[in-house]
Amino acid sequence: xxxxxxxxAQREYTRVFPLLLGAVTAQAVAVFAELGVADHLxxxxxxxEELAAGxxxxxxALGRLLRALATSGVVGEPEPGRFxxxxxxxxxxxxxxxxxxxxxxxxxxVLHRSLARLAEGVRTGIxxxxxxxxxxxxEWLADHPDEEELFQRSMTDTADMHxxxxxxxxxxxxxxxxxxxxxxxxxxxLLAALLQTHPRMRGVLFDLPAVVTRAASALEAAGVAxxxxxxxxxxxxxxxxxxxxxxxxxxVFNWDDTDATNVLRxxxxxxxxxxxxxxxxxxxxxxxxVQATNVNDLSALLxxxxxxxxxxxxxxxxxxxxxxxxxxxxxxxxGLSLVEVTAP
Ligand SMILES: C[S@@+](CC[C@H](N)C(=O)[O-])C[C@H]1O[C@@H](n2cnc3c(N)ncnc32)[C@H](O)[C@@H]1O
Numbered sequence: 001x002x003x004x005x006x007x008x009a010q011r012e013y014t015r016v017f018p019l020l021l022g023a024v025t026a027q028a029v030a031v032f033a034e035l036g037v038a039d040h041l042x043x044x045x046x047x048x049e050e051l052a053a054g055x056x057x058x059x060x061a062l063g064r065l066l067r068a069l070a071t072s073g074v075v076g077e078p079e080p081g082r083f084x085x086x087x088x089x090x091x092x093x094x095x096x097x098x099x100x101x102x103x104x105x106x107x108x109x110v111l112h113r114s115l116a117r118l119a120e121g122v123r124t125g126i127x128x129x130x131x132x133x134x135x136x137x138x139e140w141l142a143d144h145p146d147e148e149e150l151f152q153r154s155m156t157d158t159a160d161m162h163x164x165x166x167x168x169x170x171x172x173x174x175x176x177x178x179x180x181x182x183x184x185x186x187x188x189x190l191l192a193a194l195l196q197t198h199p200r201m202r203g204v205l206f207d208l209p210a211v212v213t214r215a216a217s218a219l220e221a222a223g224v225a226x227x228x229x230x231x232x233x234x235x236x237x238x239x240x241x242x243x244x245x246x247x248x249x250x251x252v253f254n255w256d257d258t259d260a261t262n263v264l265r266x267x268x269x270x271x272x273x274x275x276x277x278x279x280x281x282x283x284x285x286x287x288x289x290v291q292a293t294n295v296n297d298l299s300a301l302l303x304x305x306x307x308x309x310x311x312x313x314x315x316x317x318x319x320x321x322x323x324x325x326x327x328x329x330x331x332x333x334x335g336l337s338l339v340e341v342t343a344p
Contacts, residue, residue, distance in 0.1 A: 027112065028068050031108065032089075033104035037092075039094055042084065045078050047083075048062045066083045100158065102150055102157055114127075115128060121301065121302070127302055137303040155187070159189035162335070162336050168278065168280050172338065174194070179202045182206065182249070184207055186207055187218055188215035188230075191224070191228055192222035195228060204240045205219070206231045207232065209232030213232070239267045241271075243271070244272075246276070248267065249280035252264065261316060268320055278341075281339070282331075284308060321343070322343060323341060
C-alpha cells in the first residue's frame with residue numbers, strides 16, 4: 001500500500017471544509033440584512049459595542065457576526081474589533097438603488113427553511129419549499145402577505161440591475177413605439193423604466209391581482225401611469241392580447257416543464273402574428289462550468305422550478321408553439337441572458 005493512502009487528504013479537506021460553512025456565511029449576510037446593520041455603518045470605524053448600543057444588540061455576538069462577515073469583505077475591519085462600511089455592505093442598505101437587503105432577508109428566512117428539507121427533496125423530487133411550508137411557493141405567498149411583499153420588494157429592488165445586465169433595457173433594439181406586455185411583471189419596475197426612456201411606448205403590466213395593486217403608485221411616481229394598463233390575473237388562465245412585444249423576465253424558471261409550457265402557450269395564444277417574445281432568464285450551461293448559475297438552479301429546485309440550457313429552452317418553446325429562439329445576450333457569470341422568439 002502506498003504511503004499516500006495514509007497521508008491526510010489535506011488538499012481535498014481544505015477545499016471541502018469551507019463549503020460546510022457556506023450556509024453559515026449566507027445566514028450571516030441575511031442576519032446582517034435583517035438587523036439593518038449596514039444602515040448604521042459608514043467610513044468611520046466603530047467598535048462592536050458602539051454599534052450594538054445603537055442597534056440594541058448583544059455586543060459580543062454582533063462583534064463575532066461582523067468579524068465573520070469581514071472575512072468575505074461584506075464589512076471592513078481596518079483595526080481589530082472596529083468595523084466600517086464597504087461597497088459590499090452598502091448593497092445591503094435599505095436606500096441603495098439596487099438594494100439586496102430584501103433578497104437577503106427573504107433568502108435567509110422563508111427560503112432558508114426550505115433548504116433544510118433539501119435532502120428529503122432530493123430523495124423524493126418534492127420541492128423543499130412544499131415540504132417545509134406545506135404549499136407550493138406562490139400559493140403560500142398569496143396566504144402570507146408580509147412575506148409576499150418582502151419577496152416582491154426583493155424583485156423590484158434588483159430588477160433594474162438585472163435588466164441592465166441582460167441588455168433588456170439598454171441594448172435591445174427597441175423601436176420606441178411598441179406596446180409591451182410584461183407577463184409576470186411584478187410591481188412594474190421594467191415597464192416604468194422602459195416607458196420613461198421611450199415616450200411613445202405603451203405598456204401592459206400583467207401579474208397576480210394582489211401584486212399589481214401595488215404597482216399603480218410606482219407607475220404614477222415614474223410619470224408613466226397614463227401609458228400603462230394594469231391587469232391582474234393568472235397567466236395559467238389568460239394573458240392580455242394585442243401587444244407587439246411580450247416580456248417574461250425571471251418568470252419561467254419558477255416552473256417545471258409542464259407549467260412552463262402552459263404559461264408559454266397562453267402567451268403564444270395571446271400574441272398577434274407579428275409579435276415577439278423576449279425572455280430574460282438565467283441560462284444554465286451544458287456543463288458545470290458556471291458555478292453561480294448551477295447553484296441558482298438548485299435554489300430553483302427548492303421552489304419547484306429549474307434553470308434551462310439553450311437546448312432545453314428551444315425544446316420548451318417548440319412545445320409551446322414558438323419558433324427557434326435567438327440568444328441575444330448570454331451572461332454566463334450569473335447574470336440574466338436575453339432570448340428573443342417569434343411565432344413560426
Ligand atoms: C421571480 S418574479 C419576477 C418578477 C419580475 N418579472 C422581475 O423580473 O422582477 C415572478 C413573478 O411571477 C408572478 N406570478 C407567479 N404566478 C403567477 C401567475 N399564476 N400569474 C401571473 N403572474 C404570476 C409573481 O407574482 C412574480 O411577480
